[in-house]
Amino acid sequence: MVWRDILKVAFKCPQLLEVFKANSKITIGDGRLISFWLDQWVGGDCLKNLFPRLYSVSMQQGISVAVIKSRSTGSGEWDLSFRRALFQWEVEELRKMKELLQTAPELRYGVVDGLSWAADRSGIFTVSSAYKWSELTSTMPAKVVELIWKNAAPPKVQFFAWLAWKGRIKTSTYLQRIGILSANSDANCVFCRKERETVSHVLLCCSFSWRVWSNIIGWWGVSWVQPGSVVGLIQWWAGFRCKNRLKVIWKIIPLAVLWSLWKLRNEIIFNESQLDFGKLCDLIKTRVAMWFRAFSPSFCYSVDDLRMICFCRAVVVNCRCVGITILVGGLAEGLSDLSAAAVVFNQFEGLLLYLI
Template sequence: MVLWSDILSIRALNRPIFNFFVDNCVIKVGNGIRIRFWLDRWCGGLCLKSSFPLLFNLSSDKEGSLNHYFARKSSSSAWNLPHRRELYSWELAEEVRLNALLSSAPTLCLDREDCQVWCTDSVSSFSVSALYSHNSSLLGPHLKVSNFVWNSSLPLRVSFFSWLAWKSRIKCSDFLLKIGILDSNTSPLCHFCNSELETASQVLLHYPFSWSIWSAVVEEWGLHWCIPNSVDGLLSWWMSGKFHNFDRLIWRAIPLIVLWSIWKLRNECVFSNAQPTSSGLLELIKFRSVVWLKASIKDFPYSVDDLVFN
């Protein structure tokens, strides 16, 4: 009971996962007391309400249990379906179709309770891997960005910060004001320029100093670009780069290192009154790249000088 109550609680938190459970569970008929004739999937995995909406709307017992419907049968094959009024001729055809379906429906087993069972086209038991695969399929391009962010070649703190930036959850002034950390009288303007609202995209991408860093990095790879509107757009564009072998590993690490380095410099300017210089930050980005990648990638062929000067 605790397990199913936890699964039902998912409905409010993640509707697609809840629907995955609902769509792949069918009810094994026992005594029919807990099964709702119209609303539950007990007859061949079908919900009669969805399959016969006209008859459901006319039913005078929409919530009735399967046990009650069985008790009203006049014979083993004659179902007594209560309606609010007499059926018209075109509605009788639907009732004939419903009775044809019910003729092959499971019968009651009075000494056994109704129960839910897992049933899909390929497997007869639930697996966590099936749920994970289903949930991943719903993420679409977001799954690719997520895999891109969690780069095993970099320190975990760098990937975690990049994930926060991607989700617009870094603690800029606008975020701290929203959650009540900063007093409402505190200025939400950028600590770099004191003229625009400090947001993740403004600090990390669009502030002129930040833009110059990104442009210098991209130009060193012989590319031209128009800076994206958000961190999500930046990472999506960066994933489109076509490189091979170790160059690809470097390329995939660079945006995360740049994001981390710009934010670290922002904090130093805010809390230690540091003065930002683009040349100094670019050298630091290159140094971090080679040190972190050489420490995590076996047989990494480039030296510090290779990355700094070439």
């Protein structure tokens, strides 16, 4: 009866169900209540979603973790049965899944499996905490949609950002998983050559990509903690508050970075281009400035002016009773003393006052 009531609520309010799923974390006990394929107990998703092809041919789709573990060999190999012999690329998928299973938590015999609630420090579910989280996230999809589609970036860039947000970029690991690339193909990131190329890795978490993001964020003078995924990145960007006059430029930046990283990735694969951190950062600045300039043709400043000023790390106008102190930091390379910075400030005073 309780579960039927829960399903009724989920049917009427799917968003509340998503909040529940996002904040519920399985606590591993003896594994008897946890579905091997359908529950998220190892990795970032359930094994059915991570390895859909293996799930489709599995003979153990509804079996618990405890049952499969009890049938494992003495060497610790999981006992997995399939309806037919696996193709070569499926064998590679099985190898990857077994590597993931090596990171699985140990079963605790005599302890019942459970759920913990991440939305509350106590780990215990409460209606009030679920309500707060649902209210917090209720406006997020709308903000993300606005960030992507109501943007001064070109339409093709907006569409690419939407694909990245949805995780539908055709990375090497994706192409390998669906059989377009062979199992022997190199699916590692073309930037670092160390990790497998996923959407979040190549566009955010790779050491090279993260240097680029840090550089761009540094121009804006914002401190942040690296999000764990492109979804988290775009949600954070959409929720960041800034002055109305800055919003147009602020919304362009993540799309320009995502687009530029992916373009460089393709240039390396298809044209054997080389990594150039400084050139890429300069290209991103230029793209943001050009897209903003095209969006606001009546704006009287050139692209070079925007590239120089729009990304200054700190422009502080502090009015005091004894006078006005102008502190300008990071306006351009080589402006080490305040007097030189003040000259630049006077030159672009109208633009700065427009942006502040």
